Amino acid sequence: QVQLVESGGGSVQAGGSLRLSCSAVGITYGINVMGWYRQAPGKQREVVATIRSDGSINYADSVKGRFTISRNNVMRMVYVAMNSLKPEDTGLYYCNLEDSRGRHWGKGTLVTVSS
Numbered sequence: 001q002v003q004l005v006e007s008g009g010g011s012v013q014a015g016g017s018l019r020l021s022c023s024a025v026g027i028t029y030g031i032n033v034m035g036w037y038r039q040a041p042g043k044q045r046e047v048v049a050t051i052r053s054d055g056s057i058n059y060a061d062s063v064k065g066r067f068t069i070s071r072n073n074v075m076r077m078v079y080v081a082m083n084s085l086k087p088e089d090t091g092l093y094y095c096n097l098e099d100s101r102g103r104h105w106g107k108g109t110l111v112t113v114s115s
Contacts, residue, residue, distance in 0.1 A: 001026055001027075002024055002025065002026040002027060002028050002097065002099070002104050003024070003025045003026050003104075003106075004022055004023070004024055004025075004095040004096075004097055004104055004105065004106035004107075005022065005023045005025060005095075005106060006020060006021070006022045006093065006094070006095045006106045006107070006108060006109040007020070007021050007022075007109060008020040008021050008109060009093060009109030009110045009111045010110075010111070010112070011112040011113075011114065012085055012111075012112070012113055012114070013113070013114050013115075014085060014086055014087055014113055014114065014115050015084060015085065016085050016113070017081070017082060017083045017084075017085065018082045018085065018111060019079060019080070019081045019082065020036065020079065020080045020082070020093055020095075020109060020111075021077060021078075021079050022034070022036075022077060022078045022079070022095030022106060023075070023076065023077050024076035024077070024097055024104075028076065028097065028099045029099045029100040029101050030099050030100045031053060031073070031076065031097060031098070031099045032052060032053055032098045032099060032100075033050050033051070033052050033053070033096070033097070033098040034050070034051055034071055034078040034095070034096065034097050034098075035047065035048070035049055035050030035051060035069065035078065035095075035096045036048040036049050036050075036069065036078070036080045036093055036094065036095060036096070037093070037094045037096055038089075038091040038092065038093045038094065038111075039091050039092050039094070039108075040088075040090060040091040041090075041091070043091075045094065046060065047060055048060055048063055048067065048080065048093070049063065049067055049069040049080055050069070050096075051069050051070070051071045051078065053073070057069055062088070063082075063089075066082065066083050066084045066085075067080055067081065067082050067083070068080065068081045068083075078095060078097075080093075082111070085111075085113045086113060087113050087114065087115045088113075089111060089113050090111060090112050090113050091110075091111060092108040092109070092110055092111075093108060093109050093110075093111050094106055094107075094108045
């Protein structure tokens with residue numbers, strides 16, 4: 001069973017920056033996609049950014065130009081650098097990994113952006 005361990009959340013003021021990290025611990029089988037999702041209070045979980053094994057990247061429209069996702073395949077880690085943060089970026093950020101056995105989730109790391 002693979003576990004995803006997130007780190008890097010915290011509280012910042014609007015305009016600030018944070019960098020989230022996620023490490024996959026345990027056995028994985030052919031990682032296809034790694035990415036980040038978030039869930040704001042009272043809202044559904046939504047995709048933030050994903051990066052596939054071929055390097056292709058997708059961003060939510062709301063974070064394009066501000067967030068940058070990257071991945072270390074050897075270390076099985078995924079990162080997201082978040083700049084120009086806005087109060088609406090506040091939420092619980094979850095790491096996601098998809099391999100041949102399915103989708104796996106971390107427990108989340110909290111990001112709070114104050115105005």
